Amino acid sequence: MNMNPWTRHAMLVLAALTMLLSGCTTYVTTQVTAFSEWTGSDATRTYAFTREPDQRNNLELTTYERIVANELATHAFRQVDSAQARYLVGLSYGIRSDMVTVAEPVYYNPWPAPYWGRPFDPWGPWGPFPTAYVNQSYPIFTHLLGVRITERATGKEVYHVTARNSGAESSLVRAMPYLARSALADFPLGNGVVRTVKIPLDKNAGASNETAVPAAAASGPAAASSAKVAQ
Known part of the structure; x- marks a missing residue:
């Protein structure tokens, strides 16, 4: 099958990008802030979820409590009836949407193939040039979860x-x-x-199920762990 020079180079670019992206792993990056006076031991980690009166029959909150309960279980927490619990766990959550505007270049290539530029044509001394910038707006969503643990007795x-x-996740x-x-x-x-x-x-x-990788270093003391976060 015969291809014109532009089609050939477009296919080369697409193939190269596919190869680059196929070896990449995408991560969800989250900022975590903690305030603590924790002194509990594994033997005393019994808890129950607590809710405000207007949250009694909230199915959305029930869903999030199950997710948090799974994570608490990995730290030796055991969910019990509120009357037997040493700790009460309350959740707060929310999502906010904003628009961000980015100036993106518009490229133009005045030369025909094969001189389309490095790295896709190693012999080509020229490449596409930005001739203008266009403002593009994109939605961005901020997600928040708060976990508050209190002593039930006090x-x-x-x-x-x-x-x-x-x-970009809207859910x-x-x-x-x-x-x-x-x-x-x-x-x-x-x-x-x-x-x-x-x-x-x-x-x-x-x-x-993969282990989280270290991210940017953060301030303050941190407990030792074998996985998930940067110190």
Whole structure:
């Protein structure tokens, strides 16, 4: 099959980009902030979820509680009836949408193939040139999860952690597994710790089984852990 020069180079570019992207892993990056006076031991980690009166029959909150419960279980927490629980766990959550505007270049290539430029044509000294910039607007969504742990007997707050991330995902329920896993990674964190957690993106929009990789260094003391977060 005969191809004109432009078609040939377009196919070369597409093939090269496909090869580059196929070896990449996409991560969900979440900022986590913790405040802590935690002194509990594994033997005392019994808890029950607590709700405000207007949240009694909230199915959305029930869904998020199940996700958080799965993460708490990995840290030796055991869910019991509220009358027997040492701790009460309350959740707060939300999503906010904004528009971001980016100036993107418009490219023009005045020379025909094969001189289309590196790296796709190693012998070509020239490539496409930006001739103008066009403003493009895109929606961005910020997702938030807060987990507050109090002592049932005294009402004293002993742990409060928030997780926040942003991206093109418009569904809070799809973002929630990443928020919950990030918020409770390396529990308990020290007081005033701010850190970044990176979790591999799962194709089914759920938390991946892969170990999260270190992200940017964060301030404050942190508990030792074998996985999930940067120190």
